[in-house]
Amino acid sequence: MITLQFDMKKFDSGRITRIGIVIVAAVLVEVISVVQYQRLRNMMGEEVNLRSKVVLGAMVHEIEHMLELTEITLAENKWDIMRHLSNPDSLFPVMTRLIDDNPNVVGGCLAFLPYYYPSKGRLFEPYAHKLADGTIVTEQLASPEHDYTQNQEFIWAMEHLIPFWTDPYLYGTDSLSYATYSAPIYDSEGRLAAWCGLDIDLSWLGDTLNTHQPFHSSFGLLLTIEGNLVAGPSPAQIPREEVFEVVDIVNGRLSASDFPGLVIRKTQLDKEPYWQLIQVHKTEEIYRRMTQMRHQHILFMLLGLAILAFMINRYARNERKLREASAEQARIGGELEVARDIQQQMLPKVFPSYIYGTLEPALEVGGDLYDFYIRDGKLFFCIGDVSGKGVPSAMLMSMIHSLFRVVSRKEENPSQILWTLNNQLCAGDDNNMFVTCFVGCLDLYTGKLNYANAGHDKPFLLTTSASILPVKANLPLGVYPMTEFELQSMTLSPGTTLFLYTDGLTEAKNKEHKALGRERVQQVLDACLAKGTDTPEDLVGALSAEAHSFAGGSSQSDDLTLLCIRYQPGDNLRKQITLGNNTEEVAALSDFVKDFLGQIEMERRVAAGLRLALEETVVNVMNYAYPAGEHGEVTVYADSNYKEVRFTVVDAGFPFDPTAVLSADTTLDVQNRPIGGLGIHLTRKMVDSISYSRKHGFNVLTLTKSIS
Amino acid sequence: MTTRVEELDGKFVVTFSGELDTAAAAETEKALAPVLENLGKDIVFDCTELEYIASSGLRLLLSVLKKAQAAGAHVVLKNVNDVVKDVLDLTGFVALFDIE
Numbered sequence: 001m002i003t004l005q006f007d008m009k010k011f012d013s014g015r016i017t018r019i020g021i022v023i024v025a026a027v028l029v030e031v032i033s034v035v036q037y038q039r040l041r042n043m044m045g046e047e048v049n050l051r052s053k054v055v056l057g058a059m060v061h062e063i064e065h066m067l068e069l070t071e072i073t074l075a076e077n078k079w080d081i082m083r084h085l086s087n088p089d090s091l092f093p094v095m096t097r098l099i100d101d102n103p104n105v106v107g108g109c110l111a112f113l114p115y116y117y118p119s120k121g122r123l124f125e126p127y128a129h130k131l132a133d134g135t136i137v138t139e140q141l142a143s144p145e146h147d148y149t150q151n152q153e154f155i156w157a158m159e160h161l162i163p164f165w166t167d168p169y170l171y172g173t174d175s176l177s178y179a180t181y182s183a184p185i186y187d188s189e190g191r192l193a194a195w196c197g198l199d200i201d202l203s204w205l206g207d208t209l210n211t212h213q214p215f216h217s218s219f220g221l222l223l224t225i226e227g228n229l230v231a232g233p234s235p236a237q238i239p240r241e242e243v244f245e246v247v248d249i250v251n252g253r254l255s256a257s258d259f260p261g262l263v264i265r266k267t268q269l270d271k272e273p274y275w276q277l278i279q280v281h282k283t284e285e286i287y288r289r290m291t292q293m294r295h296q297h298i299l300f301m302l303l304g305l306a307i308l309a310f311m312i313n314r315y316a317r318n319e320r321k322l323r324e325a326s327a328e329q330a331r332i333g334g335e336l337e338v339a340r341d342i343q344q345q346m347l348p349k350v351f352p353s354y355i356y357g358t359l360e361p362a363l364e365v366g367g368d369l370y371d372f373y374i375r376d377g378k379l380f381f382c383i384g385d386v387s388g389k390g391v392p393s394a395m396l397m398s399m400i401h402s403l404f405r406v407v408s409r410k411e412e413n414p415s416q417i418l419w420t421l422n423n424q425l426c427a428g429d430d431n432n433m434f435v436t437c438f439v440g441c442l443d444l445y446t447g448k449l450n451y452a453n454a455g456h457d458k459p460f461l462l463t464t465s466a467s468i469l470p471v472k473a474n475l476p477l478g479v480y481p482m483t484e485f486e487l488q489s490m491t492l493s494p495g496t497t498l499f500l501y502t503d504g505l506t507e508a509k510n511k512e513h514k515a516l517g518r519e520r521v522q523q524v525l526d527a528c529l530a531k532g533t534d535t536p537e538d539l540v541g542a543l544s545a546e547a548h549s550f551a552g553g554s555s556q557s558d559d560l561t562l563l564c565i566r567y568q569p570g571d572n573l574r575k576q577i578t579l580g581n582n583t584e585e586v587a588a589l590s591d592f593v594k595d596f597l598g599q600i601e602m603e604r605r606v607a608a609g610l611r612l613a614l615e616e617t618v619v620n621v622m623n624y625a626y627p628a629g630e631h632g633e634v635t636v637y638a639d640s641n642y643k644e645v646r647f648t649v650v651d652a653g654f655p656f657d658p659t660a661v662l663s664a665d666t667t668l669d670v671q672n673r674p675i676g677g678l679g680i681h682l683t684r685k686m687v688d689s690i691s692y693s694r695k696h697g698f699n700v701l702t703l704t705k706s707i708s
Numbered sequence: 709m710t711t712r713v714e715e716l717d718g719k720f721v722v723t724f725s726g727e728l729d730t731a732a733a734a735e736t737e738k739a740l741a742p743v744l745e746n747l748g749k750d751i752v753f754d755c756t757e758l759e760y761i762a763s764s765g766l767r768l769l770l771s772v773l774k775k776a777q778a779a780g781a782h783v784v785l786k787n788v789n790d791v792v793k794d795v796l797d798l799t800g801f802v803a804l805f806d807i808e
Binding site for chain 1 (some may be wrong): 727730731733734760762764767770773774778779785787791794795799
């Protein structure tokens, strides 16, 4: 099983694909390489043929020229010989002159027919030849031991009586090779007198043939028409055996196909003696460069393939990592989405007309916070900014938010609230994160604003124009424990607006990385005041829009939080309470509602009806909005302008619209009366209107009753 | 909210004092246990000091009424104030109880 798993892992489809790509690339490159190599080889072959042709052509020309010169020499000197035939001894100088006349001719003889000169005996052969130092000596060659009439050539000549070239031969011990041109000499009476033979030295031919070779290992040969070797490379250059192998191939004694390493090119003199010129090339050398190139090519190809394989592998691995990373990112993204929801849930949802706020995190979760609620006729609010961004900041933000809620329940001095928050934060935070925070408490009846600051941006105070609220900077929270945050206060006149923000607004960057700045914020606020579009919602909307349009396409780099509070005492009375889903907490609700309604003049029965309507609604939420056994909350916002009382009941339970429920039948007799179902009926009867809406996951039920 | 149960002349006299809201209903129900354990006797609810009643209180009264009537007993509400009377009117309870 383990082996199988291993194999399956090893041969997963991705790997097969990758191997396939490398193989296909290898085959392709190899095919191209082979085709290219063959083409080059053919071109090279043609080139060799061409060069051979040129060299051989030149050689033929040279040899023919030499032979012709010898023939001409003899022809031109024939008259001189004929002139001196009468005096046999004068023929020696004649021959000396003759061979002196042509540098190719190394010796010359006159082989007289037997008894031509009776005085000279049967044979007479005057001969002149050049010594190594160039001096010319003469001698009479014929002797009983050297009977030229027995020579094959002489016999042949006597039969044919035409000039001819002898086959080359070696003469004496100097190992030089010679060829002789012989022509008949006739005397004045037209009788054949002698054969004149001029010897030419052919030994230079071998050198000449082998001097101008197109390749280092090439060599040239000169063969007679019968295929006998006349001249060739020196044994030092090419071993004799090789030379004779070629001779045998040319003569058909060996098969050329047995010697694939040799390229043999052949040409022939156009005239007598029809010698054959042979040029031999070794394919090994011709194609050596090409073979080397091919080897290099293969090497490069292998290298390239190795790199390709490596890159594909790397790419595949990176891609896999990327896939894994994006899956991980998607998971984290999902969790962040949930975190964002949780964080958004913590923010106030329902805004009275005199308060508006917004928080736009730069990332999924933010480090900004704001909150407000009303307790005992006082509006508690805060705005804060945790250093940094992302999850750590968000967690700290949640902690601060909860702490603010808990601490401000029992403490209404902002300075004290900050003091407690700071000490809690210093005790718990080892990450050196800090939080700027502004906390305020506004008495809704008197307009007295108490506030304290912990390093947060100074809010704007808006009356007829925008100015900056006098605020002591102080240290942020979380820097030093036991820091004092000075309590400040001022009394707001009705209509005054406070505009609070985090640095996500003033530090909003445009494409040129220029910050929006506090001056610009002030200008926009002033413009709103001038236009009269100055409700908290208007102001928050205007500044949010300004920040976005200023940033243009640039991504938001910091959380943007805006909170705007207008002190609008008017005749309004506001209170709120949050309860758990436990009917025992109805006692607290009863106190709350009696206290609230007690501040408004109204009939006792009306007040009792309102109280009943609210209690029935809240109890209904406590009993049925949340799953049994699960904790949930219900918040009641009570407000009144002394002419009308309004209760807003908010819960995060199952969506449920009580206004859609039918009224209970109140006419049934005792035994048929159901025990439940009276609550909603009573609520309906006790108020003027009930309206329900579902907002942001909350049930919002509003009860209104006129008391005039 | 306090609930006092007395037996006078073969009748149960239940005296409510305070506000019978939802929070007080459970406690009140416990206090009514002796009444429900001895069905058959007439019951008088003295509401002179009952300042307020919510539907949970009404349910309590209804369940006592159902059981008492089934046992052939009579149930009377005495001295209900205007606030409580409104609730009884609105729920049709005035037709179920004898109100003195």
